[in-house]
Amino acid sequence: MADLIVKAAVKDALDEKNVASDFYEALDEEVDELLADAARRAEANDRKTVQPRDL
Numbered sequence: 001m002a003d004l005i006v007k008a009a010v011k012d013a014l015d016e017k018n019v020a021s022d023f024y025e026a027l028d029e030e031v032d033e034l035l036a037d038a039a040r041r042a043e044a045n046d047r048k049t050v051q052p053r054d055l
Contacts, residue, residue, distance in 0.1 A: 010027065
């Protein structure tokens with residue numbers, strides 16, 4: 001699986017919180033699942049373009 005998230009951006013977004021090293025992998029898996037679901041919705045609506053409403 002490709003890395004879908006940028007670790008530095010996640011750390012910046014979480015401000016002054018500590019981030020466990022295994023958090024990034026779990027977040028990447030969640031994003032991968034979210035993208036797959038959005039792609040399925042677009043396909044179910046006969047579109048090749050994934051749109052915000054597919055989220």
